[in-house]
Amino acid sequence: MSGRLIGQAEVIALATDGSSYTDGAVQEAIFLAQTCGAKIVVLNVIPIDSESMMGAYTFSAGMSEEIKSHLDNVSKMAKDHGIECDVVFEESFQPDKSIVELARQHKADILIMGRHGRRGLLKLLVGSMTAKVIGHGFPRVLVVPKDFTLGGERILVAVDGSVASDMAAEEAIDMGMHCSNLKEIYVLSVTSSEEGLDQAKELTEAICKKGQGKAQQVAFHPLAVVGKHAPEIIAAQALENKVDMILVGGHGKGLSKLLMGHVTEKVIGKAHCAVLVLEKKEGE
Template sequence: MKKIIVPVDFSDHSNFALETAAILAKKYNAEILALHMLEISETILTQGESEIESETLFLLKLAEKRFNEFLEQDFLKDVTVVPIVKHFKVFSEVNEVAKEHSADLIVMGSHGSSGLKEIFVGSNTEKVVRNAEVPVLVIKNKPTALSFDNVVFASDFTESSINPYLKASQLFDTLGSNMHLVYINTPGENFNSTSEMEQIVVNFLQKADGNLDKLSEVDFISDYSVEKGVLSYANVTGADAIAIATHGRTGFSHFLSGSISEDIANHAALPVITFRID
């Protein structure tokens, strides 16, 4: 891991993301690309060309000053930070910046506190998750003891999840993480018998890895919802983070669609790492 992008909007949650990135940067000798996207209002864009240039230059200088002050924090000492200011606020563009700089990870803060789905829905974080071709680490709280020793990768083990699984395996091998694979079996039309679940996973691993070496590492959990099963399993295994596949068109894949019960969702405090389904 060499380059980490952190979109910054000067909020507490983007500060949590920046501090998280600093911890990772120090641990893996990586640099941080701190990205601030300056919003240019429609009013400015309807002015004359010279006025637009003058106003834009003023706003850029103001943003750069505030940005530099924001980056003068103790936890960034001994970390290489490259500030980037873009005069747009289109969060799909974060992926373009990631590709341009060959970034390995995007770290974003989110104030979502009502569950896995609500972390993303209707937020700028969701927009980044949908478009990012690199993994996105979503941080909800100030990091205290950041660790990725044990990570839960929840999947429906369908063919569309192979690429996210391979990306997750590569990332967590780099981080030295122990990746727990889990299949959540739920009542209703998605219910599968034990033999059906095992066959789904066998087919998946044969296609993804070309072998069944990790079959013994897959846990099969039954619960009333996927989200509840994932969070419960993460708690039981002492997970440091949850990894999931997301869909570029609609945010979450069908695997994590549907309602989320409030009592469980409010406890989704772990970092979430997303891998986009191509």
């Protein structure tokens, strides 16, 4: 995985199981690839049931025509938009691990997934697969709801002073610099007590000041909120401000230890919009 930010992506990995729940992810992959001039690598990983090998292979065989048709449609969409597209099909005992490994092998800058999915592969509401895929530490995972289309005018970045949230803030500022249709960036810090409110305000205001200096055409809004239920607050602020995407660190350990993996997972499940999860690279 390169050091390129999302606005400079060259390779986009799209994980799809062939179900309609990944339609939003497919559309976003096409849009982002067209915007960045990037290549798409479509990853179709079929789970093998170790306790019932025959049942797993029967499942795969039975779905092969449907999946083939889906993958052909994705390839055609890419071609019609002038996008280079490769398709990778694989069976795996650990589909979550295989998805991440394949994304790394193809040097993807971002991994895009649907929020829901077929049993055993992309069950991404607040289920185990979300935590598993994100838990493997791929630097950028974009989770897109089924029928959601990114307009790209407003984004919200959740910060807590951790390395992962610093990366999310950097990503948001970079998007402000490179995405011509982005108009507003909301920088949100949730603190569990009144005692931490001043620090939260300082954090959000500092990020907004830095961002405004680099992306003057974008309006930055600092938001500091006191509350014990960070996922609900983050999702509510995103909805209230009509944002298209939430940027959040995967395993933050900063200001109030709110942006941990389970919080990120809950944000994905509760958000009305797409969620971009940023994880620090290995060795950092």
